[in-house]
Amino acid sequence: SQKIEQNSEALNIQEGKTATLTCNYTNYSPAYLQWYRQDPGRGPVFLLLIRENEKEKRKERLKVTFDTTLKQSLFHITASQPADSATYLCALDGGSSNTGKLIFGQGTTLQVKP
Amino acid sequence: DAGVIQSPRHEVTEMGQEVTLRCKPISGHNSLFWYRQTMMRGLELLIYFNNNVPIDDSGMPEDRFSAKMPNASFSTLKIQPSEPRDSAVYFCASRKQGDGQPQHFGDGTRLSIL
Numbered sequence: 001s002q003k004i005e006q007n008s009e010a011l012n013i014q015e016g017k018t019a020t021l022t023c024n025y026t027n028y029s030p031a032y033l034q035w036y037r038q039d040p041g042r043g044p045v046f047l048l049l050i051r052e053n054e055k056e057k058r059k060e061r062l063k064v065t066f067d068t069t070l071k072q073s074l075f076h077i078t079a080s081q082p083a084d085s086a087t088y089l090c091a092l093d094g095g096s097s098n099t100g101k102l103i104f105g106q107g108t109t110l111q112v113k114p
Numbered sequence: 115d116a117g118v119i120q121s122p123r124h125e126v127t128e129m130g131q132e133v134t135l136r137c138k139p140i141s142g143h144n145s146l147f148w149y150r151q152t153m154m155r156g157l158e159l160l161i162y163f164n165n166n167v168p169i170d171d172s173g174m175p176e177d178r179f180s181a182k183m184p185n186a187s188f189s190t191l192k193i194q195p196s197e198p199r200d201s202a203v204y205f206c207a208s209r210k211q212g213d214g215q216p217q218h219f220g221d222g223t224r225l226s227i228l
Contacts, residue, residue: 032214043118043205043219044157051214089157093214099162099169100145100209102217106156 002028006090006105013080014113021075021108023090030092033066033073038087038107047088048075080112116140118220120206126226132194135223138187139208147217148181148191149205157205163189164211196227 005024013019023033032051036044050057050066050073057064063076077084087109091102119138127133139146147162161171166183174181178197183189193200203224207217 034214034216041221043207043221044217045219046216049214049216099164100211100215100217101147101159101162101170103159104157 002026002092002103004090004092004103004105006088006108008106008108010109010111012111012113015081017080019077019080019084019110019112021088021090021110023073023075023105025071025092028071028092029068032093033064034091034102035062035064035073035075036089036091036104038089044089044104077110080110082112082114085110085112118206118208118218120204120220120223122223123221124224124226126228127196128228129197130195131227132192133196133200133225133227135191135204135206135225137189137191137206137220139189139206140218141187142210143208143218144186144211145209146183146189147207147209148189149207151203151205151222160191198227201225201227 003026034049035047037047038044048059048064050064052068061078065074087107089104089107091104121136145164148160149157151157160173161181162169163183179193181191203222205219205222207219209215209217
């Protein structure tokens with residue numbers, strides 16, 4: 001069955017550094033991958049989508065890469081700020097890109113220290 | 115525009131009681147998803163609807179769980195009878211039709227079954 005792995009250990013970095021989060025998947029070839037941010041007590045919020053034919057996507061200080069050979073996506077936050085502290089979830093399309101069904105990873109918690 | 119609205123935000127009840135969670139999706143969205151989130155299992159899809167029709171309920175844990183979507187602006191998730199292991203945060207999400215469209219989440223219902 002499809003499996004998504006995100007680093008379960010929290011990532012602690014210093015303000016101003018680049019945070020890099022990893023999402024690995026197996027037994028699947030998704031048409032796209034999405035990244036979400038979740039703050040405590042809130043629902044996930046969509047950040048970025050990258051398709052299987054795209055190597056990289058950027059939005060302001062965020063950058064996502066997608067390597068379908070390695071079956072891996074990397075999520076980068078440059079010039080990180082304490083306000084970036086949150087849990088970040090990756091999600092793969094659930095088999096048919098038209099249904100919108102997503103399979104989520106467990107998430108990685110990022111802590112940016114001032 | 116209002117986002118996805120869930121009620122109640124918190125629910126504490128005794129085991130054996132019926133629990134009803136409510137969701138109002140974003141107007142114009144035609145897909146609706148119910149998720150359950152726990153520390154151990156992360157964010158799990160329970161059921162989703164397209165155009166008010168249940169498409170995939172394979173994530174519903176057992177017959178004690180049921181979901182309905184009587185119209186485009188309202189959905190319920192019911193647990194009867196409830197058990198302590200049902201304690202979790204339940205999220206509702208909606209999305210517009212279209213390849214790669216993101217899901218928009220409510221802020222969840224935190225359910226505690228004593």
